[in-house]
Amino acid sequence: MLIGNDPLGYKQLTARYPQAVSLLLDGNESIEQLTELLREAGPIEHLIWLAPTTLAQDGDTDGMIRAQQGGVLGCFRLIKALLALALDQQPLEWTVITRGVLTVFGEASSRHQVVTEPVAPAHASVHGLISAMAKEYSHWRVRLVDLPEGDGWPNLDPLLLPADPRGDALACRNDVWYRQYLAPCLPLGGAVGRKGKVESLYRDGGVYLVIGGAGGIGRLWSEYLIRTRGAQVIWLGRREQNSQIDATIAELAKLGPAPRYISADASKYAALQQAVIQISAEYGRIHGVIHAAIQLEDQSLARMDQQRFTAGLVAKVDVCVRLAEVFEHQPLDFMLLFSSLQSFTKSAGQSNYAAGCTFKNAFGHYLAQHRAYPVKVINWGYWGHVGSVASEDYRRRMAEVGLGSIEGEQAMAALETLLARPLSQLTFLRTSRRLSDTFSSLELPRHPAGPFGEYGEIRPEAYPSLIARMKKHLVVDSKGVRATTQQAEAQRATIDALQGRLLYSQLQQLGWFGREREIIAEMKQRSGLMSMYYRWIDRSLDELAQRGYLHMEGGNSPTAYRVINPQPLAIEPLWTEWEAQKPDWLEQASLKAEVILAEATLRVLPEILDGRIAATDIIFPDSSMAMVEGIYKYNPVSDFFNEVLLDAMVEFVKGRLEQSPETPILILEIGAGTGGTSARAFEKLRPYQRQIGEYCYTDVSQAFLMHARQAYGLETPTSVISFSMSTSLWRSRVSRLVVMIW
Incomplete structure (x- = not known):
């Protein structure tokens, strides 16, 4: 069933899936009305819901509040209607699609943070709701997809993507799919500028407005x-000033200027604007704004009514929007949005809070694009001694999942890091276990290699960044290479499909796929497969499963497979088909090298896998690089990217020499291989030969290094070319390193 909440979205869905039952809604339907519409539509096995259209360029921030009605609130009512029909008692597949909600590409600038990719945050709240729903109804298969703005669709049908039991989103940009994850940030010392002065967006004697400031964290x-x-x-708070607030003010007045309390509802434009006018009249300008308001209304989706869901949402969505409106033209030093780890855990029973937090994150990125001052988001972990969940029972429950209570001084240091550095968003949490264990317990999104698979270090700036210069002078025209690759796409798809059949057939020669069900570990032994290829066979089986040849058993670490069609796939007709089409493939410069290399290895694949032939003897016949060289050069795709990379390198070198003309430049190329990049690098560096201190050509393969010595050792225009299998010799010189290429 297709559900669109506006005519444009409905048209997109029905054009894409014309055979499906569809509903066009206006986003204002009640739960009862939706229940009847769903009942009349008949059995539902798969529900596809597309968020209403919003534009990142649309400056109507007030419209983002109205958009919640047809967006997250409409989705909430839809879930309630499904529950009313008892569909929580049966399997159900969901595909939820938003557009331009997630920030995939961004960069830092001297203005502390600017996001280059347009963000349309109105329906980011849907992500929090759907992810929490996936955890409450784990038997529902949920895929959450964020497509780019506009009406385009990716080449890969979103319905073919795997469901995610955590309900985490996949974002598609330029036909590449991305998944969000948390990367540790390691601050090394204070935020020190080039002149040795500690930088901060805080100012002495500054005036700061805190929404929800009388609460625990504020x-x-x-x-x-x-x-x-x-x-x-x-x-600024909604409650009237009382004795408890008075006592807090008196206590803090012992430390410095007494806080001032104003009773006003920051979710209402008029009330917030009046408060700001009053503050400005009394104190002059406001230097910073902090949104620390929170309203927890925890309850399962089955028990939660719309009023409770909305109350939790308003504290985040409406207040963010009103702050953006009132302070649109104010000369703030910064705006700081307090959000939560809930943005990433999206826990069961907290769907409204999760929806508010995911909106707040996206809105912070959006606002940074549209304001002259920095906008920062901090996602807090668990506060066990202040705030709305400061209880012994809650602390015990958090400790069980690996979360310790955040301490004040550590938290304030984290904020200093966020505000003083070119970071747009930071998550701060304290763990009671190893970080990897906490990530696992909370099911936090992490790098495939683990929490420290990728991490950032905050270091003092050694010299002014050249990124802006490179972007200004670097001109990239990809039309030619795109046209070339598009021409070859149909043939590439044919090659790919035929390679899959050849792979299946060649593995059959070693005894694989002879029975309906086989244990993978036993087959590795029975087929004579060399242990060095165990990881290769695991990946190949997974690839064949994705192509419909096999059904894997055992979850993320399969232990067995079932053969979809046990009948042997004859090899000779496949090679006949290959030979018939090969002349056309070889006419395509972007395919030629791949076709030659693929055929050479596939023809003797059984002999390679059982050790009768060494793979290197096929890939590098007689120690020659001829077989692989065409992959890395004389190929329109690799040549294009080499040119872009090296043009950027030259701009960097030119800029660095302008900064420090006498400093010798050291260049390290990592994984130089056959030298496809190096050869052009030497040509482009010729005008700067006297300033190049060393060009280090590295690779893990001795054969590549020997090839490089013969090909480039005597002709390089650089002062010195060195060859190394590792970079250990460079460790003492890394402080002078200027350019790294890989």
Whole structure:
């Protein structure tokens, strides 16, 4: 069943899936109305829901509040209607599609943070709701997809993507699919500028407005700023000032200027604007704004009504939007949005809070594109001693999943790091176990290689960045290479399909796929497969399963497979088909080298796998690079990327020489291989030969290094060319390293 909440989205869905039952909604249907519509539509096995259209360029921030009605609230009512029909008692497949919600590409600048990819945050709240739903109804198969803005669709049908039990999203950009994950950030010392001065967006005696400041985390932040900066803090809250607030103000007044409390609903434009006018009249300009408001309304989706869901959402969505409106033209030093780890855990029973947090994250990125001041987002972990969940029982429950309580001084140091560095968003948590164990317990998104598979280090800037210069001068025209690759796409698809059949047939020659069900470990032994190819066969079996030849058993680490069609696949007709089409393939410069190499290895694949022939004897016949050289050069795709890479390198070298003309430049090429990149690099570096201190050509293969010595050792225009199987000799010189190529 297809569900569109606006005519444009409905048209996209029905054009894409014309055979499906479809519903066009206006986003205002009640739960009862939706229940009847679904009942009339008949049995539902797969539900496809496309978020209403919004544009990143649309400056109507107030429209983002209205958009929640047909977006996350419409989706919430749809879930409630499904529950009313008892569909929670049976399997159901979901595909939920948003557009331009996630930030995939971004960069830092001197303005501390700017996101280059347009963000349309209105329906980011849908991501929080759907992910929490996936955890509450684990028997529902959920895929959450974020496509680029516009009406285009990726080549890979989103319905073919695997469902995610955590409900985490996949984002498609330029036909490449991305998954979000958390990467550790390692701050090394303070935020020190080139002149040795610690930088900060906080100012001594600054005036700061804190929404929700009288609460736990806001109060702690206020104490820190009053104590360390002598700041004047104004709290804005919905409740009337009472004795508890008075007592807190009196306590903090012992440290510096007494906080001021104003009772106003920041989710209402008029109320917030009036408060800001009052503050400006009394204190002059406001230097920073902090959104620390929170309203927890935890409950399962089955028990939660729309009023409760909306209340949790408003504290995030409406307040963010009103702050953006009121402070649109104010000369702030910064705006800081307090969000939560819930943005990534999206826990069961907290769907409204998760929806608000995912909106807040995306809105922070959006606002940074449209304001002259930095906008930062901090995702807090568990606060066990202040705030709305500061109880012994909650601390015990958090400890069981690996979360310790955040301490104030550590948290304030994390904020200093966020505000002083070109970071747009930072997550801060304290663990009670190893980081990897906590990530596993909370099912946090992480790099495939583990929490530290990729991480960042904050280091002092050694010299001014040249990124802006490179972007300004680097001109990239990809039309030619795109046209070339598009011409070859149909043939590439044919080659790929035929390679899959040849792979299956050649593995049959070694005894694979002879029975309906086989244990993988036993087949590795029975087929005579060399142990060095065990990982290769695992990946090949997975590839064949994706192509419909096999069904894998055992989850993420398969132990067995079932053969879809046990009948042997004859090899000779396949090679006859290959030979018939090969002349056309070889006419395509972007395919020629791949076709030659693939055929050479596939024809003797059984002999390679059982050790009768060494793979290197086929790939490098008589120690020649001829078989693989065409993959890396004399190929329109690799030649294009080599040119772009090396043009960027030259711009970097030119800029560095302008900064420091006498400093010798060291260049390290990692994984130089056959020298496809190196040869052009030497040509482009010829005008700067006297300034190049060393060009180090590295690879793990001695054969590649020998080839490079023969091909380039005597002709390089650089002062020195060195050859190395590792970079260990460079460790003492890494502080002078200027360019790395890989």
